[in-house]
Amino acid sequence: MPVDDGLIGGIHVARMARAEFAADTPHDHEAFQASTINALLTGELCGDLTIGELLEHGDLGLGTLNLLDGELIIVDGEAFVARVDGSVSSVPPETQTPFAVVCPFAAEREGTVVDLADFDAITAEIDALAPPGATCIAVRIDAHVARARLRSVEQQLQPNPTLAAAIATHVEFDLHDAEATIVGFRFPRDLAGLELPGWHLHLVTADRSTGGHVLELALHGGSIAIERETELVIEVPTGVDVGTAGVVPERDEALDDMERGR
Numbered sequence: 001m002p003v004d005d006g007l008i009g010g011i012h013v014a015r016m017a018r019a020e021f022a023a024d025t026p027h028d029h030e031a032f033q034a035s036t037i038n039a040l041l042t043g044e045l046c047g048d049l050t051i052g053e054l055l056e057h058g059d060l061g062l063g064t065l066n067l068l069d070g071e072l073i074i075v076d077g078e079a080f081v082a083r084v085d086g087s088v089s090s091v092p093p094e095t096q097t098p099f100a101v102v103c104p105f106a107a108e109r110e111g112t113v114v115d116l117a118d119f120d121a122i123t124a125e126i127d128a129l130a131p132p133g134a135t136c137i138a139v140r141i142d143a144h145v146a147r148a149r150l151r152s153v154e155q156q157l158q159p160n161p162t163l164a165a166a167i168a169t170h171v172e173f174d175l176h177d178a179e180a181t182i183v184g185f186r187f188p189r190d191l192a193g194l195e196l197p198g199w200h201l202h203l204v205t206a207d208r209s210t211g212g213h214v215l216e217l218a219l220h221g222g223s224i225a226i227e228r229e230t231e232l233v234i235e236v237p238t239g240v241d242v243g244t245a246g247v248v249p250e251r252d253e254a255l256d257d258m259e260r261g262r
């Protein structure tokens with residue numbers, strides 16, 4: 001039976017093992033997650049859920065692959081991985097993930113992008129579209145990217161690198177004047193440890209050739225679609241301590257640096 005964590009930060013959280021996950025049917029406004037940020041940060045870089053299993057629970061999402069082998073981007077039910085040189089390729093369904101989140105995305109509200117000059121302007125625009133009281137939001141943006149600073153991460157050779165060692169292998173690169181799809185989630189701070197609090201966006205170009213984790217972004221023309229998520233189902237890999245939700249200032253600061261490239 002799933003372990004019910006109850007309502008955390010306005011979203012209902014439940015955990016289940018891989019076998020239960022396989023038998024679970026996705027519902028509207030339900031996001032699915034493989035393992036947790038806590039587990040990733042304590043060196044659990046290998047999960048037991050495959051991308052094929054993950055895709056049965058959603059068609060939009062993001063994450064990484066086992067041993068942090070690149071940035072995972074899921075769009076229209078297809079999984080792509082962005083490597084450290086920014087190149088993107090399809091992910092075979094048997095590939096495993098230590099951390100990923102997906103949802104069966106259905107646009108609930110839509111908006112138009114005119115000019116959005118930076119990451120904060122973009123997230124403010126998405127926040128403004130969100131239904132009142134919604135804490136967890138999934139987003140899809142299809143837009144012209146004026147410029148983007150993206151990041152990917154090199155596959156770890158050590159199964160248990162420190163966070164600092166893993167961050168040291170991050171590579172940042174820039175993208176200019178490209179059509180792209182950007183997907184991601186906003187999770188509430190109360191979910192810290194289980195998820196990344198705040199906005200987390202991954203980008204893939206329209207020709208699916210380039211992508212990565214979004215550090216900075218400016219858009220010129222396009223569309224935004226959002227969906228509120230009210231449930232989060234977390235798959236707990238065998239033998240992995242996925243931790244509990246809670247704010248740990250040092251960890252959360254390190255995560256913030258890592259996610260925003262500061």
Ligand SMILES: [Zn+2]
Pocket residue numbers: 062063071200201202213214
């Ligand atoms: Zn990311």
